[in-house]
């Protein structure tokens with residue numbers, strides 16, 4: 001299977017990447033806003049069972065509508081350059097997402113980096129685009145001097161995702177998808193810490209459903225503790241991913257339906 005080949009290759013190349021990337025001169029970081037170089041990366045992962053809860057419309061680009069093709073695990077939201085103090089740089093260059101540049105990664109992107117909605121999302125300079133375009137243009141362009149091109153952005157993100165399987169880390173502590181079980185938030189932290197020796201950041205929705213789990217990396221892609229702000233109650237859950245019953249399937253993405261929910 002192609003994705004396994006990629007996975008193996010990604011792990012090797014990734015290790016090389018992590019060791020050999022020298023600090024480079026910062027090039028053209030700013031567009032409009034003044035933005036300084038980022039401090040660390042967040043790998044944001046989303047839980048499909050939570051992301052797909054309130055989907056009301058289906059289209060070919062919405063992963064919630066293709067359950068059979070989706071893996072039962074956390075999937076990628078994005079890799080976000082961050083500032084140590086607060087906030088993050090965004091829209092750092094004028095580069096636009098170009099599918100052709102990442103076509104060799106499509107199989108893995110579609111499987112492990114699916115969008116969970118229909119419609120285009122806004123990116124930079126009033127442009128609108130796909131979920132991948134949004135992630136790259138808004139966040140990926142701010143990866144200088146570590147990540148300078150879109151292929152590197154998507155490749156590196158997939159490689160990190162394959163190297164740190166949080167679903168597996170949770171499973172080892174018997175924390176699995178369930179509509180009935182509640183887990184102590186401290187147990188969830190402990191499971192990730194014992195697998196990766198670093199604290200994740202976890203975000204929750206209503207009733208303590210885990211929406212996202214984030215891992216933090218320094219610029220050499222070594223895991224570091226994420227900031228300690230907590231957004232979850234004492235007990236949390238990982239809802240199962242149910243087949244959507246109601247939504248009508250529409251044939252194409254609806255270009256004018258902009259997602260209002262912040263996609264970060």
Ligand SMILES: *[C@@H]1O[C@H](CO)[C@@H](O)[C@H](O)[C@H]1NC(C)=O
Pocket residue numbers: 050053054205206
């Ligand atoms: C989903 O929709 C229901 C009913 O409209 C609402 O109560 C709930 O808060 C929503 N859940 C999420 C995760 O947004």
Ligand SMILES: *[C@@H]1O[C@H](CO)[C@@H](O)[C@H](O)[C@H]1NC(C)=O
Pocket residue numbers: 028030031093094
């Ligand atoms: C981005 O586009 C703006 C407006 O077209 C231009 O002024 C600016 O020089 C461009 N910046 C880069 C880094 O290419």
Ligand SMILES: *[C@@H]1O[C@H](CO)[C@@H](O)[C@H](O)[C@H]1NC(C)=O
Pocket residue numbers: 073161162165167168171
């Ligand atoms: C992560 O681990 C889960 C559970 O062991 C497994 O099903 C899944 O295939 C793994 N994902 C990747 C990308 O290796």
